[in-house]
Amino acid sequence: MLPWLAHGHISPFLELGKKLSHRDFHIYFCSTPINLKPLRDTILAQDCVPSIQLVDLHLPSDEFPQLPPHYHTTKDLPPHLMSTLKSAFNSAKSSFFDILGSLKPDLVIFDYLQPWASVAASELNINAVNKERFWECMERSSNIVLIKTSRVTEGKYVDYLSELVKRKVVTVGPLLQEPANKDGDGEKVMEFHGGEDVTIHEALPQGFLQRIGDRGLVVEGWAPQAEILGHPSIGGFVSHCGWSSTLEAILFGVPILAMPMHLDQPLNAKLVVEIGVGMEVDRGSGGFRREKLARVIQQVMVEEKGKEAKRNAQELGMRMREKQKEEMDDVVEKLKQLIEHNFSVG
Numbered sequence: 045m046l047p048w049l050a051h052g053h054i055s056p057f058l059e060l061g062k063k064l065s066h067r068d069f070h071i072y073f074c075s076t077p078i079n080l081k082p083l084r085d086t087i088l089a090q091d092c093v094p095s096i097q098l099v100d101l102h103l104p105s106d107e108f109p110q111l112p113p114h115y116h117t118t119k120d121l122p123p124h125l126m127s128t129l130k131s132a133f134n135s136a137k138s139s140f141f142d143i144l145g146s147l148k149p150d151l152v153i154f155d156y157l158q159p160w161a162s163v164a165a166s167e168l169n170i171n172a173v174n175k176e177r178f179w180e181c182m183e184r185s186s187n188i189v190l191i192k193t194s195r196v197t198e199g200k201y202v203d204y205l206s207e208l209v210k211r212k213v214v215t216v217g218p219l220l221q222e223p224a225n226k227d228g229d230g231e232k233v234m235e236f237h238g239g240e241d242v243t244i245h246e247a248l249p250q251g252f253l254q255r256i257g258d259r260g261l262v263v264e265g266w267a268p269q270a271e272i273l274g275h276p277s278i279g280g281f282v283s284h285c286g287w288s289s290t291l292e293a294i295l296f297g298v299p300i301l302a303m304p305m306h307l308d309q310p311l312n313a314k315l316v317v318e319i320g321v322g323m324e325v326d327r328g329s330g331g332f333r334r335e336k337l338a339r340v341i342q343q344v345m346v347e348e349k350g351k352e353a354k355r356n357a358q359e360l361g362m363r364m365r366e367k368q369k370e371e372m373d374d375v376v377e378k379l380k381q382l383i384e385h386n387f388s389v390g
Contacts, residue, residue: 046074046101046140048157049133050118051266054079054189054289056192056219057155067376072147074099074140076116099147102139120283124355135183140164150383153190171382174320184193185368188378189213190221193195196363197294197319213376217368218291220270273298279354281322283339285312294321295365297358299350301325301340303332323349 047057049211056076061071073083073096080098082226103116111128114119121129141164144152151171154161162172172190189211206213253262255389269289273281273296281293290312293300300322302313316322325332325340344350 045071046152046154046158046161048155049076049079049116049129052286053155053157055221056288057153058083059219059221059375060153060190060216061096063372064376064379067372069095069376069379071096072099072143072149074101074143076101076103076113078114078117085231099143101136101143104135104139107135108132134160137161137164141167144168144170151379169340173379173382188382190216190375191292192216192219194218194364196360196367197315207279210300212378214375215369215371216375218295218364220292220295223370270296280350281340285309285316287312290316295361297354297361299323299344299357301337301344303327303337319356319360320353321360322353 045057045061047053058073061073061332065071073080075098077100080100083098103111103113105111105113108128108131111125111132113232115125115129116132117127137160140161143170144164148168149170151160151173152165153173154165165172173190187358189209191202191213193202193215193216195215202213202215256262270292272278273292278296278298280301281289281298282303283289283293285300285302285304287308290300302316302322302324304313304324313324317324323340323343326336344353
């Protein structure tokens with residue numbers, strides 16, 4: 045398994061790896077040492093997953109001296125080095141090829157930001173399965189594309205996409221690690237989340253943190269979002285509508301106040317409105333206005349429209365949970381068929 049070098053990609057890949065390992069797959073989980081360190085220290089040890097083996101992928105530091113090993117991750121990476129990190133990762137194809145040649149896996153599950161992984165796999169006659177939905181990766185995958193979604197929310201779109209790309213598109217569910225603690229006093233609060241690539245001080249008005257005082261909690265840096273959304277006091281989620289955030293909110297039955305910025309986020313926000321689990325904050329030519337955000341917060345937290353969105357989110361979240369085992373069983377069946385086919389023609 046080879047995810048992109050960001051927590052938001054590594055985490056669902058790891059959850060998929062755990063689910064597959066519990067179904068008799070042996071998993072080689074490949075990433076840079078800086079990304080694998082916390083997995084070695086905590087996650088795998090706590091979950092006792094002996095059939096997941098962590099494999100270091102070393103980026104070519106000599107070619108990119110401005111990118112020392114502690115920057116071989118998106119976490120705390122200065123924004124001006126993001127393109128350098130992508131270039132360094134793309135230059136790691138030969139190292140990944142050597143890893144594949146040594147481990148000889150039956151198949152490779154790769155992320156959408158490194159279609160070169162399938163090229164390395166095909167050179168060694170190894171099946172490559174893409175865990176995403178972008179066209180280039182779909183064309184290079186071995187007849188199967190895994191998508192982090194659920195048929196509960198996107199069944200008709202998944203079927204249509206399968207027809208378009210002439211590949212079997214298989215849903216893997218939300219791939220979320222359940223939070224350990226859901227205790228709370230029941231008082232409803234709102235969570236705000238603006239994505240991974242902006243700092244608190246850049247995003248908020250000058251003096252905001254001082255004015256807010258102890259009326260709210262502001263977490264700087266990474267926060268355990270699933271644990272927060274799973275808390276019973278959360279009454280709504282102001283979100284940029286990144287896909288993982290959207291799925292997490294629905295899974296925990298939390299209505300979404302959508303403030304999309306770019307990439308797939310506007311489409312995700314439209315889906316949120318379409319399936320009735322949230323509302324989109326209107327964005328005019330001058331950007332988002334506080335008055336419009338305040339109005340949507342009022343609707344979600346107090347008015348009947350917000351209560352209906354919460355009921356819809358809770359119902360869909362429950363159905364997604366019920367569907368998870370069936371979806372993962374389908375994933376396992378399709379992957380085993382792919383491996384068996386490769387053996388029969390090899």
